[in-house]
Amino acid sequence: MFSCNNDEKVTENFINSDTLPVEEMLNSTIIYTENGDVRVKIVSSKMTRYIKPENIITFSEGVKVDFYTDSTNKKSVLTSQNASVNNKTHIMTATDNVKLLSYDNKELLTEELIWDQKNNLIYTEREVKITTEDEVIYGVGFSSTPDFTEYEIKKAKGSFNLKKD
Numbered sequence: 001m002f003s004c005n006n007d008e009k010v011t012e013n014f015i016n017s018d019t020l021p022v023e024e025m026l027n028s029t030i031i032y033t034e035n036g037d038v039r040v041k042i043v044s045s046k047m048t049r050y051i052k053p054e055n056i057i058t059f060s061e062g063v064k065v066d067f068y069t070d071s072t073n074k075k076s077v078l079t080s081q082n083a084s085v086n087n088k089t090h091i092m093t094a095t096d097n098v099k100l101l102s103y104d105n106k107e108l109l110t111e112e113l114i115w116d117q118k119n120n121l122i123y124t125e126r127e128v129k130i131t132t133e134d135e136v137i138y139g140v141g142f143s144s145t146p147d148f149t150e151y152e153i154k155k156a157k158g159s160f161n162l163k164k165d
Contacts, residue, residue: 075147
């Protein structure tokens with residue numbers, strides 16, 4: 001006769017609840033408000049929340065983030081394949097086919113974009129492409145407010161217009 005023997009330590013490591021998600025949702029929507037006004041709406045095909053080893057929410061299989069000035073005025077839309085939000089630092093990192101589109105049709109394309117909620121800043125150190133009505137600008141490094149009204153590009157190149165005041 002043969003029998004099985006399970007080592008408790010091996011079993012504990014195999015099913016380590018410290019690394020398992022505490023919540024998982026499909027087709028989720030998260031709304032962030034400030035003083036009763038909608039500021040950000042995140043829509044994702046799949047959301048997974050972890051509390052250990054860090055308090056992080058991951059979004060996958062398509063993410064859309066709407067930024068508002070108030071509950072009715074959408075200023076910009078960020079889309080990507082994946083994103084994660086660190087609930088301790090309040091920083092979201094969007095990755096894979098990231099696009100930021102402003103209300104006045106400026107478009108930013110990159111592979112990674114970081115949103116720092118505390119400092120109200122969107123930035124990346126990666127390559128970017130910005131397209132407006134009359135110019136296309138390439139660069140490495142970018143920063144802006146989430147509404148994408150004013151921005152800075154590091155190491156810029158491309159065809160763009162300079163206006164004299």
